[in-house]
Amino acid sequence: MNEKNILKELEDIVGKDFASNSSGDLYIYSQDPGASIPRPADFVVMPYTPKEVQDIMKLANRERIPIVPMGGGLTLSGLVIPVKGGIVMDMKRMNKIIEVNELSRFALVEAGVTSGQLLAYLNENHPKLQPPIPDAPPSVTIAGNALIHGSGYLSQKFGDHGAMINGLEVVLPDGELYKLGSCAVSDYWFTRGPIPDFIGLFISSFGTLGIVTKLSIKLFPKPKMRDIVFGLCKDPYVLPELISNITFTDVAEDILLGIQDKPDWMKGYTFIIVYITGESEEELNNKTKILKKMYRKAKSRYMKVPKR
Template identity: 45%
Template sequence: MSSIQQELVNIVGEDYASDRREELFTYSKDLGTSQPLWPEYVVAPKTTDELQAVVRLANETKTPIVPLGGGLTLAGLALPQKGGIIIDLKRMDKILEVNEQGRYIVVEAGISHGKITSYLKKNHPNLMHSEPGAPPAATVGGNLAIHGQGDLAHPYGFNTDMVNGLEVVLPTGDIARFGSCAVGSGWYTMHPLPDIGLFLGWNGATGIITKVSLKLYPCKKFRENNMFVVENEEFVPDVLFEISHLGMAEDLIATSSEIPPMMNRLHYISIINTGDSEEELEFKRHMTFDVQLAKYIRSGVGGIVSLYDERTRPQVSKSADWKKGGGFEYVGAIVPVSFYPECYRRGSEISGRHFIPYTVLGRVIGSCHSMMFSWSYAFNRADDATVKHARDALHETDELVMEINGTIWKPAIFGQKLMLERMDPGALRLMKEVKKILDPNGIMNPGNWEVD
């Protein structure tokens, strides 16, 4: 047993630290197209104290560390680019506080979104948080590390906009808190303290989030999915603008896909309306279709496809594995809503060149302030040719995002390099200085957001 492995065992116990190859294999790959990258150790701390001890050990030995949440980013962001220690945070999953009147919840960052949803449904049915549209195993910390978005993006914004406070273990092993919790005033706001935006969106390259306060929102008793369809993609931005103007929808998504055939070359706009009574839902339907979208219906531009109860909240990650080979990966982009038509056309062309049925989706963020647009590429894990086609399509799409002046969302290493090449020189210098100050030994998820 190596000295590092023995020290990890001393910290967390023999059951939660390993250097055995059969267990490291699980952590050497994710669900996307990235080539396997092997860690030398994996450790699963249960407490902040244990996590601090692991980080201090890594800092002293200059061993790279990679924090891991649910492992669902698909883009290789939690693969060990330079070996070292994978820190699996899923045992740090406590719910610490729920303030019903203040509408916030304080949790450990390794908790899954599914666990939060289940807990709130059982104990606080009038409250909900923003789910990322990923499988329920996706973790809070992992979602924040990539500037995640979720099903309350319209009208509330990114999930990182819903943070009231953070506790972070720094690369030195020290703890820092941000928000009202930093001055001992509780976990209810990030304002009006000085902004220290050093951890959200950094993929764990500056520190490891351990505790989070998230805003909660009213959870209505009834939910329904109202589907509106248009044939011409040029009308999608206008329709989304009209619906968002009402300010009534809980979620707003436009999608088109080659499979199933009924969706091919059509654009389905999912309008999630909620209410505490049938009368409230009926009013929202009336305002949406009889008032706001009436001109599109009368002119034949679009029409209502269906109105049905939506018992579960939408998981957009379910929409793309048409190869039935167990794999898909996507490029996400944050773009203006007006970019939807070009994104759809160019994306379907890339899919066609690589023999992949196209699947595109745009989720409105804010009141049409922007859109998370994604291009999904399915592949068969047992067929190297389809994996290569998907990987090439992903790289083409990263380049497309830069060409149309979008911003790549949760970019893999290839996409990060494209963005860094275009980054403002002043921002690059500041990123480099921040990394140097916080992580002088370069141990935190090295390879991610590396500035030469």
């Protein structure tokens, strides 16, 4: 089938405004903000429903056209740039937060829901809960991040975000739609069981095995208070043991290490930022004391962070 007919079929599925093969529209879909060399896409399509995703997959399967699904497109490693042309399926229009279950602590979202969107929604409607999101711009999607084993500030304690998926709805290359996890046998999206766990097949396979249309992601209790405990370490060889000791205690929510030459007093040091959380000032103070002691033992300096 020629390009014109394929575009017409895509337009029939999603509507004229949401399928294109114009060079202007395709420009941003042929590259990402990373260092990968641009590679051209032939079509971009923006589905709104799982049924539309199914119809696009059936068309692509019939015509043997490659498909690359795209969330925020911010993985910076060429993952959403087509290798052999074809269709980029931009998931942005599938942006509904379908359910937040406080009791079982999960959010059921469509594949285009962004981390900023879910965070803002929870802050407003479920302020006691927090989502597992990366330290990336808020336009990245919950799906795109979890599906690459992404990580964030909760990962030190709870694991990578792929492990936090409770259930998936996914369209396979032949257009069949499947549910995986407890949602396959009930209306509840709270666990990967009780059936065999096929969810891993769709994590870090970069959309090659199917397009995820919905996913359930675990949510976590949000502590009342947070703070950081800053340290400077001269000898990098003590760091592995120091970090291991800190993570052994369950004091840290997250840990960040870095090196920078400016301001001058940071030159020659590794800085350590330990993120701590708690329900009271007293809890934060106790955690700070424990960390100060550990820094001292590792011949590192605790530094008070100036109040902003």
